[in-house]
Amino acid sequence: MPEKRRGGGAVAPNFHYFNLMLQTRRYYPGAERKFEQLYRKTRTYWRKAVQRAAETGEVRPDIDVAHIADMFHQIHFGLSFEQAMLQGLDIGTLAGQFRQLYELIRA
Template identity: 55%
Template sequence: MKTNRDRILEECLRVFLSMNYERASISRLSEACGLSRMGIHHYYPDKLSIFRAVADRYIFEAQAPESKFDTAEGSLADFIDRYLEGIRRTMAQLVVRCDTGEERGGEPVAPNLRYFHLLIQTRLYYPGAEEKFRRLLDRTRALWLDAVERAARSGELAEGCDVRRTADAFHQIHFGLSFEEGFFKGLDLEALRGQYHYLYELIRRRET
């Protein structure tokens, strides 16, 4: 069940998706929530507190690997499929929230561009954002490393496979493709699936 804080964060998310942090005044945020300035201050003392709560929920919590993916147990092939499903589920949830319905030049602004904007604003205005982003990426990279190490120990991968570089490659394919396609229509999950399965075929052990 949604609480008042949930509703406030959803409405404030839409504001921060639509405009820069500097322009998103407390008056604008409280108006979006249907509250007075005093009403919104009952929940959050200032604009930065609201912004941090929005970024925590829709970036750092939503993108946390434990929110999207199972453990690295099982085969690497199975983990790839679970990883892709976690991305699909997260994308579906975020697209709904990031679709503000706004247009620029007569064209709708894609939700992924709004989210990309929020990421940049977070990096600029969220105190300690660099370290939080670094920890987030490190946790995802560690999950891949665990999955690849398990696959190597089980004999799923070809002998001589460089475990760490392979884990880094899986990790970087996702974030590299996300960045590249973030300027257009957003991540193409089937393209990512194709890249992952191509890499997997290169490293898997062949039956003799």
């Protein structure tokens, strides 16, 4: 059950995650470097997945692997952030956006 905030609206569960990230970046020395490493690692996982899909013929061979991998990463991060300000991340919406992007690149 989402907690209530002043003014009566509910606070989305992932709101606290983003708040923690922002506060950590502000007050923890070296946090920016750690976040860069985390984002780089996440993008590397996406790039490997998209590259394998291109190599096996699952997706079109003419795609820009790095660009598409970044799009998958940014869909997740952007939707998570946006929905943290509202009701919280809707996994169904996220899955639908991932499927739509996949359909655009599928072989």
